[in-house]
Structure formats: structure tokens, C-alpha cells
Amino acid sequence: MAKLRCGFFKFTGCAGCQMEILRLEEEFPRLLELIDIAYWPMVTTRGWEGDLDVAFVEGSVSTPRELREIKEIRERSKVVVALGECALTGCIPSIRNFMLQREAEKRVYDHPLWIESIAVRGLDVYIEVDIHLPGCPPHRNTILEVIKGAALGRDPYLRRHSVCIECKLKDNGCLLTDEGRPCMGPLINAGCGAICPSLNRVCEGCYGPMSATNASSHAQILKEIGLSEADIRRKFRKYAGWTPDFRREAE
Amino acid sequence: MTPKLLERSRLDDLVSILSNDYQVFGPVARKADVSFQEVSSAEMLDLNYTTTTLPPKKFFHLRETLLEYREGEFNAPELDLERSILLFGVHPCDLNAILRMDRLLSKEFVDLYYLRRRENSAIVALNCTEVGENCFCASLGTGPAIDKGFDLLLTDLGDSYLVEVGTLRGQRMIEDLNLEDASQADLRKKEELLEAARAKFKKSIRMEGLAEVAAESPDHEVWTLIGESGGLAGCFPCLSCGNCSLVCPTCYCYEVADIPDITLRAGVRRRELDSCQLLEYAKVAMGHNFRPDRKSRVRHWMTCKFGGAGGGLESSCVGCGRCIHSCPAHIDLTEVAKALWGE
Ligand code: SF4
């Protein structure tokens, strides 16, 4: 089997998703039998040459330069993988979209005039994405699944149901229905293995909206258990406020 | 065999005798719920529990590896059946659900994995003298008492437990305890306590004919209220989260997937419980989905629980109340039934 020529790109994000790939320490030697690292600034100085079988793109598009680059990546890659929540939804950086662009720039930079930025958006807005790999960062097993799927020439097996399913499969008590705590699990994409609820922390939503969310109903539930309107807005804004699923509740 | 009496203080003797031959699991109180967990003494048990988060199905068909494959060859893994398990304190609703699954999964569709686990299990049931706020088994005839399916059956009489024996195996379990026979008064007390329990139910359901009513009412406004907007009797619209079916003792549908290892030449075939409330459940080849909207999914799930889906009456509701408690939106099957009956 020919190895997959893979490129790894970083846009606006924290590099945590790429780190998660590097954390596949045990599997890495075997992984290199499946893929060729054609481009990956984080691990090699080698420049980007030729076309790619799979491009992993971490981060959101938030500058004109990234906008030009994502189009080029699309043209030169057979499969584009949106790696992680920033690439999917804009994630935490997209909180910026809820304030005026210039105001945000002024808060961070001494010389905002030097900054060239646009609204923080997921890759979908600009190009056709083949594989969406949710998570902030995606679980290492799901990253492996994407690579194995690409090598086998089939879609990766990534379920799009709620975190609650994973939580119940682990026989956890429910933080929401047993304790009245504001868990976002019923809206959020599975894949993490319900880590937070298993450790007595409510799901904050870092895998973004699942496939069939009902945000307005959940907002009513959060209100019923005592959250203020401002807190409910924050809950929806935190990771995926700019998505069609959550935007109404996040505004 | 004549029913026996077990003094409350000797419950631990029973548990320790059982532990010699079985891995014993029973209801254990956790932070805010109760769960079937392994126990080594009676002290660990919470026998006043009303319900557990997952029903006993967690021991029989939650998720597992079906086969392992390598280079075109495959074999089924040895099930981990070294020690028989014993479920202690199973309530009548849950035991009725187990008996239904036994039938459903052993007829035209034989689930060997399930059946082998079941054969490897024993059950000490516990009649309900207290009733949970969401329970409605009495209106379905699936509780608060049961007369079949157990090795031993306990009823809490206060200072002691009435012990009824269902199988030879059950008889052996108590042989060494030299229990005295229960008196007629003890048996009368059991009936009185169960009668008193029957009077405590706050919820009920009229099930006979309900599947037909549901089938004839695909456009009933109740489906819009719980599936789209409005809500019903204080509930919010469904979230499609799947909690209800994961906790339901008669929901058995599962998902199967092959998971290759990193060599791509070997891997495992896994299954885990699925839910018809999830969008992807009804997605078929070429991407078509025959239940794309929430309303049709929630309607299908309810109809199944009314006995009107593929599993027929075997997968219908036993009244345990778990779906009501576990639903973040408070959707209540008994209220949906009332609305369909026009009550
Ligand atoms: S704790 Fe959260 S994720 Fe787990 S079942 Fe409850 S709502 Fe869902």
C-alpha cells in the first residue's frame, strides 16, 4: 500500500490539536508506515512541495493570508480534514466575533493598525471540507480513525451523537437530571468518552454541536435549573457560539 | 418449597454465602444515584433504592467485542465468563424486562452473546414495598411484585425478609443458612405490604390498544408538542440526546462497527447500544434517512415503548420510570399516553 502524503497546517488556534497527534507516541512508529509527512512545520523544516493525499488543517480562518492559503490547500489536496473545533466552528477564538473587530484588536495589540484580521470562521465557510474531526482537541483515537479511514479509502467511523450516550454507556450518574447542574452533554458531539462528566465536571461543550441539536429547548432547561440569561449566553458562546446551531442562544 | 424467613441482621450471611459461588452485584448508593455495583457485604447494598441509572442490561448487552479478525480470518473472543454473576435486589420491573429480552433474543433472532451471559447469571429479586415517584409498573402488571424468573425472591417485611425460592439453584443458595419457615402471618404481611405499595403509585398508563392508537395518530399534536415546540405537561421539546433509550431496560437496539488496528490488517468488530432517538440511527446506504426529523424519531421511540415496533410487546414499557427521570426535558411517557387517549 502506498503511503499517504500528508500535510499538517496551522491556522488560528492554539496548536493543541497538532500536539494531540504528537501524543500518539506509542502508535507513531506504526503510523509512519501509513503516512509520509510531506509538510508539518511543527516537526520538520521541510517546505511544502507537490500535492497531498490528506491535508490536516488546525485552526480557524481569521486573516486574509489564511483565506488565500486554505483555498490553495483545497486545490492541492485530495482530502481536507478540519482538525479540531477551531477548524470546524471557530471555537474559543470565535468569541471575538461577538464584539466589534476594531475593539477586539485594540484590546490585544498596541498597534492595531498593523493587524489584518477578519471574522473568525471555520473552514467550511470558505472551502468544501471532506472530514470534520470535532474536539478541542479531538481525542487521539478519533485522529487515528481518520488516518486509518483515509488509508483504507473509506469514511472514518465518527459518531455524531450526544455526549450523554457515552456518559450512559459508562453508567455515570447524571449531573443534570440527578443534581440539577448545567451540563451541555445533551447538545454536544461525542468522541471524548464523556471525560468531564465522568470526573464530576459538567460538559462544557468542547466538541461542538452534535448532529441534531435542540439548543432552544436546552436553553429553557438551563433556565429552569437556575442559570441567568447571561450565563446561558456564555454557555453557548464558549465553544461554538458562531455556529447556526448555537448562534441564537449565544447572541 | 415453603417460604422462609431471613432476619435482617443475617442478610450479610446470605451475601457472603453467595459470594463464595458468584460475583455478586447489587444496588449501591452513589453521590446522587444508585447503580448496580460489585458488593462483598450487605452493608454496601442500598436495598431501599427505587431505581438505578442503568438497568441490569448493563451486564448483558451494553457494549462488547463480537469478533476479532486478522488477515481474512476471524474468531469470536472468549467471553469473560470465569465466574458466574449474581444480581442481588433486582426489582420486578427489571426482572420482567430481562425475561422479555430472554424471549426476544432467543427466537428467530438468536443473540448468542446475550444468551451466554444470561446463562451465566443468577438473580435474587426484591419485591417493591416502596414506590418511586416515576414508577408505574402496577398499571402494566410488571410490578410491584413478581412470581417468576428469580432464583430467590425477597420481600422486606420490616425486621426480616421473606425468602421465596424459585429454582433448585436458589434452594441451594440458602441451604446452609437453616432458615425457619415463614408463618401464614408472614405471608399475609407480604400481601398487605404489596397492597399498600399498589396504593402509593402516582403515575399510571393505559397500555392496552395504545400502540394502535399511536399508529393511527401519526399527526397527533402531541408529537409536535414533544418533538418540535410547546412541550406537554411541563416538559420541554425533545433534545434527541438518547438518554431515554439508553436507560430503558427493554431498549436493545445496537450499532456494529469494525475497528481496524494500526496495521489495518487486523481489528475487532464491536457493538454498543444505539438509540432510535439519534439522527444517524435511521440513516441507510447512499445517505438517505427515513427519520430525519425529531418528531418522527420521538414518535417512533414512544410507539416502540407502547409495543408497536419491531420488538412488539417484548420491547414495550415495563413502567420502571427511568426514561422520565433521565430525560433532561422531562418528557413523560405516561403523559404522552394520556394525550393520545384524549384524557
Ligand atoms: S452528565 Fe451530562 S453528559 Fe452525562 S448524561 Fe447527564 S447531561 Fe448527559
Ligand code: SF4
Ligand atoms: S419506556 Fe421508560 S418507563 Fe418504560 S421501561 Fe423504558 S425506561 Fe422504563
Ligand code: SF4
Ligand atoms: S431523554 Fe428526553 S430529550 Fe433525550 S431523546 Fe429521550 S425524550 Fe428526547
